[in-house]
Amino acid sequence: MFAWELLTFIGTVAFAMSGSMSAMEEEYDILGVYALGLVTAFGGGILRNLVIDAPTRSLWEQGDLLVTALVASSIVYFAPRLWANHVQKWVFFDAVGLAAFAIQGALLAAQKGLPLPAVMIAALLTGCGGGVIRDILARRKPLVFREEVYGVWAMLGGLVVAMGFGETGWEMYVLFAGLLALRMWSVKKGWQLPKRSFRSGMSGLAKREA
Template sequence: MAWELLSVIGIIAFAVSGAIVAMEEEYDILGVYILGIVTAFGGGAIRNLLIGVPVSALWEQGAFFQIALASVTIVFLFPKLLLRHWKKWGNLSDAIGLAAFAIQGALYAVKMGHPLSAVVAAAVLTGSGGGIIRDLLAGRKPLVLKAEIYAVWAALGGLIVGLGWAGNAIGLYVLFLVLVACRICSYVFSWRLPNRSYHIDQ
Protein backbone atom coordinates (compact mmCIF):
# COMPACT_ATOMS: atom_id res chain seq x y z
CA MET A 1 0.00 0.00 0.00
CA ALA A 2 2.83 2.39 0.79
CA TRP A 3 4.40 1.89 -2.65
CA GLU A 4 1.02 2.37 -4.29
CA LEU A 5 0.61 5.67 -2.44
CA LEU A 6 4.05 6.81 -3.60
CA SER A 7 3.17 5.78 -7.14
CA VAL A 8 -0.01 7.84 -6.94
CA ILE A 9 1.99 10.87 -5.82
CA GLY A 10 4.42 10.36 -8.68
CA ILE A 11 1.67 9.92 -11.25
CA ILE A 12 -0.08 13.08 -10.07
CA ALA A 13 3.18 15.04 -10.12
CA PHE A 14 4.15 13.90 -13.62
CA ALA A 15 0.65 14.28 -15.06
CA VAL A 16 0.40 17.81 -13.67
CA SER A 17 3.84 18.76 -15.01
CA GLY A 18 2.90 17.48 -18.46
CA ALA A 19 -0.35 19.44 -18.44
CA ILE A 20 1.43 22.60 -17.30
CA VAL A 21 4.02 22.33 -20.09
CA ALA A 22 1.23 21.78 -22.64
CA MET A 23 -0.60 24.88 -21.43
CA GLU A 24 2.60 26.90 -21.49
CA GLU A 25 2.97 25.89 -25.15
CA GLU A 26 -0.70 26.84 -25.72
CA TYR A 27 -1.82 23.34 -26.72
CA ASP A 28 -5.54 22.66 -27.00
CA ILE A 29 -7.40 20.48 -24.52
CA LEU A 30 -6.52 17.27 -26.37
CA GLY A 31 -2.84 18.19 -26.35
CA VAL A 32 -3.01 18.93 -22.61
CA TYR A 33 -4.45 15.49 -21.87
CA ILE A 34 -2.05 13.68 -24.18
CA LEU A 35 1.01 15.39 -22.74
CA GLY A 36 -0.19 14.79 -19.19
CA ILE A 37 -0.79 11.07 -19.74
CA VAL A 38 2.41 10.57 -21.71
CA THR A 39 4.45 12.22 -18.97
CA ALA A 40 2.88 10.05 -16.27
CA PHE A 41 3.15 6.71 -18.11
CA GLY A 42 5.69 7.19 -20.89
CA GLY A 43 8.66 6.12 -18.79
CA GLY A 44 6.93 2.93 -17.72
CA ALA A 45 6.00 2.09 -21.31
CA ILE A 46 9.60 2.49 -22.51
CA ARG A 47 10.81 0.42 -19.57
CA ASN A 48 8.41 -2.38 -20.43
CA LEU A 49 9.68 -2.46 -24.01
CA LEU A 50 13.26 -2.55 -22.76
CA ILE A 51 12.93 -5.41 -20.27
CA GLY A 52 10.37 -7.49 -22.14
CA VAL A 53 7.17 -6.75 -20.22
CA PRO A 54 4.13 -6.45 -22.52
CA VAL A 55 3.24 -2.80 -22.96
CA SER A 56 -0.39 -3.88 -22.58
CA ALA A 57 0.35 -4.26 -18.85
CA LEU A 58 -0.01 -0.48 -18.60
CA TRP A 59 -3.68 -0.71 -19.56
CA GLU A 60 -4.33 -2.82 -16.49
CA GLN A 61 -3.61 0.22 -14.30
CA GLY A 62 -7.12 1.56 -14.64
CA ALA A 63 -7.19 3.38 -11.31
CA PHE A 64 -3.86 5.08 -12.01
CA PHE A 65 -5.11 6.28 -15.40
CA GLN A 66 -8.22 7.73 -13.77
CA ILE A 67 -6.04 9.57 -11.23
CA ALA A 68 -3.87 10.98 -14.01
CA LEU A 69 -6.92 12.08 -16.01
CA ALA A 70 -8.44 13.73 -12.96
CA SER A 71 -5.17 15.55 -12.24
CA VAL A 72 -4.96 16.89 -15.79
CA THR A 73 -8.62 17.96 -15.66
CA ILE A 74 -8.08 19.93 -12.45
CA VAL A 75 -5.04 21.67 -13.98
CA PHE A 76 -7.00 22.57 -17.10
CA LEU A 77 -10.05 23.86 -15.23
CA PHE A 78 -8.33 25.63 -12.33
CA PRO A 79 -4.82 26.53 -13.46
CA LYS A 80 -4.34 29.58 -11.21
CA LEU A 81 -5.61 27.81 -8.10
CA LEU A 82 -3.31 24.83 -8.60
CA LEU A 83 -0.20 26.61 -9.80
CA ARG A 84 -0.12 28.79 -6.70
CA HIS A 85 0.42 25.65 -4.63
CA TRP A 86 2.38 23.77 -7.28
CA LYS A 87 5.27 26.21 -7.12
CA LYS A 88 5.63 25.31 -3.46
CA TRP A 89 5.07 21.55 -3.51
CA GLY A 90 5.73 20.62 -7.12
CA ASN A 91 9.43 19.85 -6.76
CA LEU A 92 8.85 17.69 -3.68
CA SER A 93 6.14 15.72 -5.46
CA ASP A 94 8.38 15.34 -8.50
CA ALA A 95 11.23 14.07 -6.31
CA ILE A 96 8.91 11.53 -4.71
CA GLY A 97 7.76 10.38 -8.14
CA LEU A 98 11.31 10.11 -9.44
CA ALA A 99 12.46 8.00 -6.48
CA ALA A 100 9.41 5.74 -6.40
CA PHE A 101 9.36 5.13 -10.15
CA ALA A 102 13.11 4.55 -10.36
CA ILE A 103 13.03 1.93 -7.61
CA GLN A 104 9.98 0.24 -9.09
CA GLY A 105 11.59 0.12 -12.52
CA ALA A 106 14.72 -1.45 -11.05
CA LEU A 107 12.66 -4.01 -9.14
CA TYR A 108 10.83 -4.95 -12.33
CA ALA A 109 14.13 -5.65 -14.09
CA VAL A 110 15.57 -7.58 -11.12
CA LYS A 111 12.44 -9.71 -10.88
CA MET A 112 12.86 -10.71 -14.53
CA GLY A 113 16.50 -11.66 -13.96
CA HIS A 114 18.07 -8.98 -16.12
CA PRO A 115 21.74 -7.93 -15.72
CA LEU A 116 22.83 -4.87 -13.77
CA SER A 117 23.02 -2.66 -16.85
CA ALA A 118 19.38 -3.36 -17.69
CA VAL A 119 18.35 -2.73 -14.08
CA VAL A 120 20.00 0.70 -14.12
CA ALA A 121 18.51 1.53 -17.52
CA ALA A 122 15.05 0.47 -16.35
CA ALA A 123 15.37 2.72 -13.29
CA VAL A 124 16.44 5.72 -15.37
CA LEU A 125 13.76 5.25 -18.02
CA THR A 126 10.98 4.72 -15.50
CA GLY A 127 12.04 7.67 -13.38
CA SER A 128 12.80 10.22 -16.09
CA GLY A 129 11.55 8.80 -19.39
CA GLY A 130 8.17 10.50 -19.14
CA GLY A 131 9.76 13.90 -18.63
CA ILE A 132 12.02 13.41 -21.63
CA ILE A 133 9.10 12.47 -23.86
CA ARG A 134 7.11 15.43 -22.52
CA ASP A 135 9.84 17.92 -23.41
CA LEU A 136 10.42 16.41 -26.85
CA LEU A 137 6.71 16.57 -27.69
CA ALA A 138 6.67 20.17 -26.47
CA GLY A 139 9.65 21.05 -28.69
CA ARG A 140 11.96 21.69 -25.74
CA LYS A 141 15.37 20.44 -24.78
CA PRO A 142 14.83 17.71 -22.14
CA LEU A 143 15.32 19.34 -18.76
CA VAL A 144 16.55 16.10 -17.19
CA LEU A 145 19.59 16.27 -19.47
CA LYS A 146 20.55 19.88 -18.85
CA ALA A 147 19.10 21.18 -15.57
CA GLU A 148 19.91 20.11 -12.01
CA ILE A 149 21.06 16.54 -11.43
CA TYR A 150 18.02 14.35 -12.06
CA ALA A 151 18.48 11.11 -13.99
CA VAL A 152 21.72 10.38 -12.09
CA TRP A 153 19.70 9.81 -8.91
CA ALA A 154 17.49 7.32 -10.73
CA ALA A 155 20.60 5.53 -12.02
CA LEU A 156 22.01 5.44 -8.50
CA GLY A 157 18.81 3.88 -7.22
CA GLY A 158 18.91 1.27 -9.98
CA LEU A 159 22.54 0.49 -9.22
CA ILE A 160 21.87 -0.04 -5.52
CA VAL A 161 18.83 -2.24 -6.19
CA GLY A 162 20.69 -4.19 -8.86
CA LEU A 163 23.62 -4.88 -6.56
CA GLY A 164 21.25 -6.15 -3.89
CA TRP A 165 22.21 -3.51 -1.34
CA ALA A 166 18.54 -2.78 -0.60
CA GLY A 167 17.29 -6.33 -0.40
CA ASN A 168 14.39 -5.86 2.01
CA ALA A 169 11.50 -3.48 2.58
CA ILE A 170 13.38 -1.34 5.09
CA GLY A 171 16.34 -1.00 2.75
CA LEU A 172 14.07 0.06 -0.11
CA TYR A 173 12.37 2.72 1.98
CA VAL A 174 15.72 4.06 3.16
CA LEU A 175 16.88 4.17 -0.46
CA PHE A 176 13.69 5.99 -1.38
CA LEU A 177 14.27 8.65 1.27
CA VAL A 178 17.90 9.06 0.20
CA LEU A 179 16.93 9.56 -3.45
CA VAL A 180 14.24 12.09 -2.54
CA ALA A 181 16.71 14.00 -0.36
CA CYS A 182 19.36 13.98 -3.09
CA ARG A 183 16.93 15.28 -5.69
CA ILE A 184 15.72 18.04 -3.38
CA CYS A 185 19.30 19.06 -2.56
CA SER A 186 20.25 19.15 -6.24
CA TYR A 187 17.34 21.50 -6.85
CA VAL A 188 17.84 23.71 -3.80
CA PHE A 189 21.61 24.04 -4.23
CA SER A 190 21.58 23.90 -8.06
CA TRP A 191 23.88 20.89 -8.28
CA ARG A 192 24.79 20.22 -11.88
CA LEU A 193 26.96 17.79 -13.74
CA PRO A 194 30.01 19.17 -15.57
CA ASN A 195 29.23 20.31 -19.07
CA ARG A 196 31.15 21.75 -21.99
CA SER A 197 29.77 23.71 -24.90
CA TYR A 198 31.34 23.47 -28.31
CA HIS A 199 30.61 25.52 -31.40
CA ILE A 200 32.23 25.13 -34.79
CA ASP A 201 33.41 28.49 -36.07
CA GLN A 202 32.13 29.28 -39.50
Protein backbone atom coordinates (compact mmCIF):
# COMPACT_ATOMS: atom_id res chain seq x y z
CA MET A 1 0.00 0.00 0.00
CA PHE A 2 1.39 3.37 -1.02
CA ALA A 3 0.22 5.13 2.15
CA TRP A 4 2.00 2.54 4.33
CA GLU A 5 5.23 2.88 2.37
CA LEU A 6 5.01 6.68 2.43
CA LEU A 7 4.55 6.77 6.21
CA THR A 8 7.47 4.38 6.63
CA PHE A 9 9.66 6.59 4.44
CA ILE A 10 8.60 9.79 6.23
CA GLY A 11 9.15 8.24 9.66
CA THR A 12 12.57 6.90 8.72
CA VAL A 13 13.79 10.24 7.37
CA ALA A 14 12.34 12.22 10.27
CA PHE A 15 13.75 10.01 13.01
CA ALA A 16 17.14 9.66 11.32
CA MET A 17 17.40 13.44 11.17
CA SER A 18 16.16 13.78 14.74
CA GLY A 19 18.79 11.36 16.03
CA SER A 20 21.55 12.98 14.00
CA MET A 21 20.60 16.45 15.23
CA SER A 22 20.76 15.22 18.82
CA ALA A 23 24.24 13.83 18.16
CA MET A 24 25.32 17.13 16.61
CA GLU A 25 24.01 19.04 19.64
CA GLU A 26 26.11 16.81 21.89
CA GLU A 27 29.12 17.33 19.58
CA TYR A 28 29.48 13.64 18.74
CA ASP A 29 31.79 12.61 15.93
CA ILE A 30 30.58 11.40 12.54
CA LEU A 31 30.20 7.82 13.76
CA GLY A 32 28.00 9.02 16.61
CA VAL A 33 25.87 11.05 14.20
CA TYR A 34 25.19 8.03 12.00
CA ALA A 35 24.73 5.71 14.97
CA LEU A 36 22.09 7.91 16.62
CA GLY A 37 20.39 8.44 13.28
CA LEU A 38 20.09 4.70 12.68
CA VAL A 39 19.01 3.68 16.18
CA THR A 40 16.39 6.43 16.28
CA ALA A 41 15.01 5.38 12.90
CA PHE A 42 14.94 1.63 13.54
CA GLY A 43 15.14 1.10 17.30
CA GLY A 44 11.41 1.47 17.90
CA GLY A 45 10.53 -1.04 15.21
CA ILE A 46 12.94 -3.60 16.65
CA LEU A 47 11.47 -3.20 20.16
CA ARG A 48 7.96 -3.51 18.76
CA ASN A 49 8.80 -6.69 16.87
CA LEU A 50 10.25 -8.24 20.01
CA VAL A 51 7.07 -7.50 21.94
CA ILE A 52 4.53 -8.63 19.32
CA ASP A 53 6.62 -11.65 18.26
CA ALA A 54 7.42 -10.39 14.77
CA PRO A 55 10.77 -11.23 13.11
CA THR A 56 13.46 -8.72 14.10
CA ARG A 57 15.63 -9.75 11.15
CA SER A 58 13.25 -7.77 8.91
CA LEU A 59 15.50 -4.76 9.59
CA TRP A 60 18.20 -6.24 7.37
CA GLU A 61 15.65 -6.76 4.61
CA GLN A 62 15.00 -3.01 4.41
CA GLY A 63 18.07 -2.04 2.44
CA ASP A 64 16.40 0.95 0.80
CA LEU A 65 15.32 2.36 4.16
CA LEU A 66 18.79 1.88 5.64
CA VAL A 67 20.22 3.87 2.74
CA THR A 68 17.50 6.49 3.23
CA ALA A 69 18.41 6.86 6.91
CA LEU A 70 22.11 7.19 6.07
CA VAL A 71 21.37 9.85 3.47
CA ALA A 72 19.18 11.78 5.93
CA SER A 73 21.95 11.66 8.56
CA SER A 74 24.47 12.80 5.95
CA ILE A 75 22.34 15.84 5.12
CA VAL A 76 22.35 16.83 8.78
CA TYR A 77 26.08 16.23 9.20
CA PHE A 78 27.36 17.82 6.00
CA ALA A 79 24.92 20.75 5.89
CA PRO A 80 24.66 21.84 9.53
CA ARG A 81 23.89 25.46 8.65
CA LEU A 82 20.51 24.38 7.28
CA TRP A 83 19.47 23.34 10.79
CA ALA A 84 21.55 25.52 13.11
CA ASN A 85 18.88 28.22 13.42
CA HIS A 86 15.92 25.85 13.45
CA VAL A 87 13.73 26.58 16.47
CA GLN A 88 13.84 23.59 18.81
CA LYS A 89 15.84 21.92 16.02
CA TRP A 90 14.88 18.25 16.10
CA VAL A 91 11.47 18.57 17.81
CA PHE A 92 9.49 18.87 14.58
CA PHE A 93 11.26 15.94 12.95
CA ASP A 94 10.74 13.91 16.11
CA ALA A 95 7.01 14.71 16.00
CA VAL A 96 6.81 13.63 12.36
CA GLY A 97 8.52 10.34 13.15
CA LEU A 98 6.31 9.82 16.19
CA ALA A 99 3.11 10.24 14.18
CA ALA A 100 4.23 8.12 11.23
CA PHE A 101 5.66 5.21 13.20
CA ALA A 102 2.93 5.12 15.83
CA ILE A 103 0.40 4.50 13.07
CA GLN A 104 2.63 1.92 11.40
CA GLY A 105 3.19 0.02 14.63
CA ALA A 106 -0.49 0.06 15.54
CA LEU A 107 -1.52 -1.18 12.10
CA LEU A 108 1.00 -4.03 12.22
CA ALA A 109 -0.29 -5.15 15.62
CA ALA A 110 -3.92 -4.83 14.51
CA GLN A 111 -3.24 -6.90 11.38
CA LYS A 112 -1.90 -9.66 13.63
CA GLY A 113 -5.24 -9.67 15.46
CA LEU A 114 -3.79 -8.50 18.77
CA PRO A 115 -6.07 -6.95 21.44
CA LEU A 116 -6.45 -3.23 22.13
CA PRO A 117 -3.72 -2.96 24.82
CA ALA A 118 -1.20 -4.66 22.54
CA VAL A 119 -2.04 -2.33 19.64
CA MET A 120 -1.56 0.71 21.86
CA ILE A 121 1.73 -0.61 23.24
CA ALA A 122 2.94 -1.40 19.71
CA ALA A 123 2.14 2.19 18.71
CA LEU A 124 3.98 3.51 21.76
CA LEU A 125 7.07 1.38 21.20
CA THR A 126 7.28 2.08 17.47
CA GLY A 127 6.65 5.79 17.87
CA CYS A 128 8.82 6.36 20.94
CA GLY A 129 11.26 3.44 21.28
CA GLY A 130 13.87 4.84 18.92
CA GLY A 131 13.66 8.20 20.65
CA VAL A 132 14.24 6.59 24.04
CA ILE A 133 17.39 4.88 22.76
CA ARG A 134 18.49 8.15 21.16
CA ASP A 135 18.05 10.11 24.37
CA ILE A 136 19.94 7.52 26.42
CA LEU A 137 22.85 7.55 23.98
CA ALA A 138 22.75 11.37 23.95
CA ARG A 139 22.90 11.34 27.77
CA ARG A 140 19.47 12.90 28.17
CA LYS A 141 16.39 11.98 30.14
CA PRO A 142 14.11 10.14 27.66
CA LEU A 143 11.54 12.59 26.33
CA VAL A 144 8.70 10.11 26.68
CA PHE A 145 9.27 9.87 30.45
CA ARG A 146 9.42 13.60 31.06
CA GLU A 147 6.44 15.83 31.72
CA GLU A 148 5.84 16.72 28.07
CA VAL A 149 2.79 15.18 26.39
CA TYR A 150 4.58 12.79 24.04
CA GLY A 151 3.90 9.09 24.38
CA VAL A 152 0.22 9.81 25.01
CA TRP A 153 -0.21 10.84 21.38
CA ALA A 154 1.32 7.59 20.15
CA MET A 155 -1.04 5.59 22.34
CA LEU A 156 -3.96 7.68 21.13
CA GLY A 157 -3.01 6.76 17.58
CA GLY A 158 -2.98 3.10 18.61
CA LEU A 159 -6.42 3.47 20.16
CA VAL A 160 -7.84 5.03 16.99
CA VAL A 161 -6.35 2.28 14.82
CA ALA A 162 -7.67 -0.42 17.16
CA MET A 163 -11.15 1.07 16.74
CA GLY A 164 -10.93 0.45 13.01
CA PHE A 165 -9.78 3.82 11.68
CA GLY A 166 -6.64 3.95 9.56
CA GLU A 167 -7.13 1.00 7.24
CA THR A 168 -7.38 3.11 4.06
CA GLY A 169 -4.86 5.51 2.64
CA TRP A 170 -6.78 8.70 3.33
CA GLU A 171 -7.51 7.57 6.89
CA MET A 172 -3.79 7.07 7.48
CA TYR A 173 -3.07 10.57 6.20
CA VAL A 174 -5.79 12.13 8.36
CA LEU A 175 -4.56 10.29 11.46
CA PHE A 176 -0.95 11.24 10.70
CA ALA A 177 -1.86 14.91 10.32
CA GLY A 178 -3.92 14.81 13.51
CA LEU A 179 -1.17 13.25 15.63
CA LEU A 180 1.45 15.62 14.23
CA ALA A 181 -0.77 18.62 14.92
CA LEU A 182 -1.50 17.47 18.47
CA ARG A 183 2.17 16.91 19.25
CA MET A 184 3.28 20.29 17.91
CA TRP A 185 0.33 22.07 19.55
CA SER A 186 1.21 20.51 22.90
CA VAL A 187 4.80 21.73 22.48
CA LYS A 188 3.65 25.23 21.60
CA LYS A 189 1.24 25.43 24.53
CA GLY A 190 3.64 23.76 26.94
CA TRP A 191 1.18 21.03 27.92
CA GLN A 192 2.51 18.73 30.60
CA LEU A 193 1.49 15.53 32.28
CA PRO A 194 1.25 15.51 36.09
CA LYS A 195 4.59 15.01 37.81
CA ARG A 196 5.50 14.29 41.42
CA SER A 197 8.78 13.42 43.11
CA PHE A 198 10.03 12.32 46.51
CA ARG A 199 12.32 15.36 46.49
CA SER A 200 9.41 17.82 46.40
CA GLY A 201 7.53 15.80 49.01
CA MET A 202 10.48 15.75 51.39
CA SER A 203 11.01 19.47 50.83
CA GLY A 204 7.42 20.20 51.86
CA LEU A 205 7.76 17.96 54.92
CA ALA A 206 10.94 19.78 56.00
CA LYS A 207 9.21 23.15 55.74
CA ARG A 208 6.30 21.99 57.91
CA GLU A 209 8.67 20.60 60.55
CA ALA A 210 10.61 23.87 60.60
